[in-house]
Amino acid sequence: MFFVLVLLSFTLLIGDGASRPRNVDVGAIFSLGTLHGDVTSVAMKAAEDDVNSDPIFLGVSKLRIMTYDAKRNGFLTIMGALQFMETDAVAIIGPQTSIMAHVLSHLANDLNVPMLSFTAFDPSLSPLQFPFFVYTAPSDLFLMRAIAEMISYYGWCTYMNI
Numbered sequence: 001m002f003f004v005l006v007l008l009s010f011t012l013l014i015g016d017g018a019s020r021p022r023n024v025d026v027g028a029i030f031s032l033g034t035l036h037g038d039v040t041s042v043a044m045k046a047a048e049d050d051v052n053s054d055p056i057f058l059g060v061s062k063l064r065i066m067t068y069d070a071k072r073n074g075f076l077t078i079m080g081a082l083q084f085m086e087t088d089a090v091a092i093i094g095p096q097t098s099i100m101a102h103v104l105s106h107l108a109n110d111l112n113v114p115m116l117s118f119t120a121f122d123p124s125l126s127p128l129q130f131p132f133f134v135y136t137a138p139s140d141l142f143l144m145r146a147i148a149e150m151i152s153y154y155g156w157c158t159y160m161n162i
Contacts, residue, residue, distance in 0.1 A: 020058070020059060020060060020061045021061060021088070022060075022061060022062065023061065023062050023063075023064045024058060024061050024062070024063050024064065024090055025064050025066060025087060025088050025089045025090065026063065026064070026065050026066070026089060026090060026091050026092070026093060027065075027066050027068065027080070027081070027083075027084030027087075027089040027091070027092040027093065027094075028040075028041075028044055028065050028066065028067045028068065028092070028093040028094055029067075029068050029070050029077055029080045029081060029084075029092065029093070029094030029095050029096075030067065030068075030069070030070065030094055030096060031069065031070045031071060031072040031073075031096060032067070032069040032071075033069075033071070034072065036096060036119070037069075037096070041067055044065045044067065044093070045065070047065075048063050048064070048065045051063045065093075066084070066089070068080035068083065068084070070094075070095065070096070074099070074100055074103075077094075077095045077100045077104070078100070078103060078104065080094075081094075081095070081104045081107060081108075081115075082107070084113075085107065085108075085111050085113050089113065090114070091113065091114040091115065091116060092104075092108070092113060092114070092115045092116070093115075093116050093117070094115075094117060095117060095119075095120070096117075096119045096120075097119070097120065098120040098121060098122035098125065100120075101115075101117050101120035101122065101125055101133065101135070102122070102124075102125065105125060105129075105130040105132070105133040106130075108130070108132040108133055109130055109131065109132050109133075112132060113132060114132050114134065115132060115133050115134070116133075116134045116135075116136060117133070117134075117135050117136070117137075118135070118136045118137045119137065120135050120137070121135070121137055121138070121139060121140045121143075122139075122140060123139040123140055123141045
């Protein structure tokens with residue numbers, strides 16, 4: 001639900017109820033057919049239904065999450081993002097990988113389209129460099145620090161990263 005609240009904060013810029021658009025479009029780029037993509041798709045649909053069932057959130061407007069299947073393909077991920085950026089999408093959810101987040105963050109910054117990801121963990125996706133990119137998951141630095149502390153605590157000399 002946090003993700004939806006972040007998206008709704010972008011819609012506050014739309015204006016009063018009389019000038020709001022009928023639909024608040026949000027693009028979502030996932031690889032459907034994968035466990036993560038399918039679960040995320042169901043969660044986004046449930047969030048959309050929750051928001052649209054209560055007029056307190058958007059008043060007369062309706063949230064519309066448009067899903068694009070990237071099919072685990074970098075090129076298709078870029079194509080999906082460009083399609084959303086040329087429409088009236090107020091934000092884009094995705095991509096699923098940090099590599100694609102780096103590529104698309106440059107586009108999002110240039111076109112002033114907010115992009116949210118909960119699966120891009122790369123700490124180099126800095127809000128200073130990419131002000132229109134928001135990642136809602138903890139950075140990989142936290143995981144690396146935790147692993148290093150665990151190795152130190154147990155006094156292990158060797159370990160294998162799988």
